[in-house]
Amino acid sequence: MSILELKNVTKSFVDGINVLDNVSLAVEKGDFLSIEGASGSGKSTLLTIMGGIDMPTEGQVLLNGVDITEMKERELAILRRREIGFVFQFFNLAPYLTVKENILLPIILDGKKTSDYEDSVKEIMEKLGVLQYAKRLPSTISGGEQQRVAIARGMIFSPSILLLDEPTGNLDSKNSVAIMELLKEINEQTGTTIVQVTHSVENALYGNRRVLIKDGIVKNVKI
Ligand SMILES: Nc1ncnc2c1ncn2[C@@H]1O[C@H](COP(=O)(O)OP(=O)(O)OP(=O)(O)O)[C@@H](O)[C@H]1O
Ligand SMILES: [Mg+2]
DSSP states (O other): OOSEEEEEEEEEOTTOOEEEEEEEEEEOTTOEEEEEOOTTSSHHHHHHHHTTSSOOSEEEEEETTEEGGGSOHHHHHHHHHHHEEEEOTTOOOOTTSOHHHHHHHHHHHTTOOGGGGHHHHHHHHHHTTOGGGTTSOGGGSOHHHHHHHHHHHHHTTOOSEEEEESTTTTSOHHHHHHHHHHHHHHHHHHOOEEEEEOSOHHHHTTSSEEEEEETTEEEEEOO
16 A cells, blocks of 8 residues: 555646646555656646645545545544644744744644653654754754754654755855755665655755656656
C-alpha cells in the first residue's frame, strides 16, 4: 500500500480553471519525491492537498489507505498534526514563541505534555543544528536557521510523511546545499518519506523520483 495516493484529483478555484486536472500520483514509503514546475503551475496547491490542508474539488486523497477527503475536520486536524509534517514556503514560525516553543507547537496544540517530549525536542534541535538557539525568537536567527526550525517542527511527531514547499526557496546556495543534505540524511537514516516542491533542478536531483507539473497535468521526469 502506498503511504499517500492521489486518485483523479481535480482542483479549481472560483474562476473555474483546473489548476490540477485529474491528477493521480502515488508516494511509496521511504520515497524522496521532487515536484517541479513553473511559478503558478500548481505546486503549492498540489502539496496542500497532499497534506490535507486544502481539499480537492474532485477525487480522493488516501493517507495509509484512508481517504482523508471523507474525514471530519476535527479528525483530520489530529491526523495532520500527528502523521503529516508540513514545512511552508515562508516558514510560518510564530514570532512571539521561542525556537523551542515553535518546535513544540504541534505537541501543545495536540494537548500533550511538553515535558514528555524534552528528550525528542533536544535530539531534533541537535540534529538540525539549532540547539544553541532554543531560547531565541525566530526574528533573531538567520533565514537558514529559521528554515531548520520549521523542519524540526515538521518532524517533532515523527510523521509518516514530511511535505516541504520550496525548503530552500529563500536561502543562499551554501545554506541550500546544507538543508538538502540534511533532508537526504533524514530520508536515508530514519526512512521518513519526503515530498518537496522545488523549481531548482539541483534540489530536485536529491529526490529518488521527480515529477513535473504543467497545465494541471503531472508527469514523471527521468532521473
Ligand atoms: N486560494 C486561491 N484562490 C484562487 N486561485 C488560487 C488560489 N490558490 C492558488 N490559486 C491559483 O492557482 C494557481 C497555482 O498556484 P500555486 O500557488 O499552487 O502555484 P505554485 O506552482 O506553487 O507557484 P510558486 O512557484 O510561485 O509558488 C495560480 O494561478 C494561483 O493564482
Ligand atoms: Mg508555491
